[in-house]
Amino acid sequence: KAKLFTPVQLGDIALKNRVLMAPLTRNRARSGDDAPYDIHVTYYGQRAGAGLIFTEATQISPQGKGYDNTPGIYSKAQIEGWKAVTDAVHAKGGKIILQLWHVGRISHPDIQEGGLDPVAPSAIAAQAQTFVNGTFVDTPTPRALETSEIPGLVEDFRRAAENAKTAGFDGVEVHAANGYLLDQFIRDGANKRDDAYGGSVENRVRFLAEVLDAVIDVWGRGRVGVRLSPFNGFNGIEDSDPDTTFAHVIDVLNEKGVAYLHMVEGQMATPQADKEREAVARLRARFKGAYIANNSYDRAMAIDEVETGMADAVAFGRSYIANPDLAERLERNAPLNTPDHTTFYGGTEKGYTDYPFLNDTKAA
């Protein structure tokens, strides 16, 4: 049997297989309180065959929200909503961790409490759009955070990590990828600060290091992972020297002893270019923990990536949208449902919980 379909230990978390469900924003949290509800219990429960489920990105505070209907992990209703999700996944023998998210400048005053400007390391607008009140809007110039606000943000991550524990998750992932707040601090295109959180690579990675200290204090290093996207330009983020910048980020992850690194390889939803593949391989070799590969993998690529030891597991996004039983289908080399991209974002059951299982397929 291919190694992809065998168990693996991710820090303190034992996984039954190495076919993981990647974090997927679906914009279906309940309007009004941004809490998960019964359709989320069904959706995640259906996908419990994955070795591990990463939840969709989940904001740590109202300030950390950037899009319509993304879920939070800061209120009682949200914690209760997520508890029903983790109970359903565990009842079916699955494992699930929550992705802790703060969008930073990828937001809009219309979605911020009191209509305030979104916050970021510097007052530099992303060349990006977000989806607010049912329409795409340009992200505005954010307000640069005061140095004195950083400890409060670290506390927001700590509290969210504690709430995730209350909600029954098996661990948490710190979202430091895809041009959101932590990535905005790391990459020099968005961070022009002249205090201890800007300038040198060490300074730009400081905020992530402090967040990891807080989250590891809550969970222990064996149940904390990090999502990175060194070469992804999504949300208008860039760095003048990603190899150097992310080599230092990896050194910090090694120093903190995080359980795993979850890498968005290359550009969003695009197979890697050769130079990106080589750069990712250098970063992967530098990291001392477990490595999860992600981004446009198909069955053959995933089998090979794990067989050669390049990755300990592979996370699938769009394939898991359309195939609740993806792990089983891949192991049996069965046909896959085609994802309907028109229902990726927003709505309710349609395109969310209504994809068929293999054994649902009418006899041919």
Ligand SMILES: C=C(C(=O)O)c1ccccc1
């Ligand atoms: C949370 C996201 C990410 O990490 O890229 C996201 C948000 C909106 C659309 C797609 C993806």
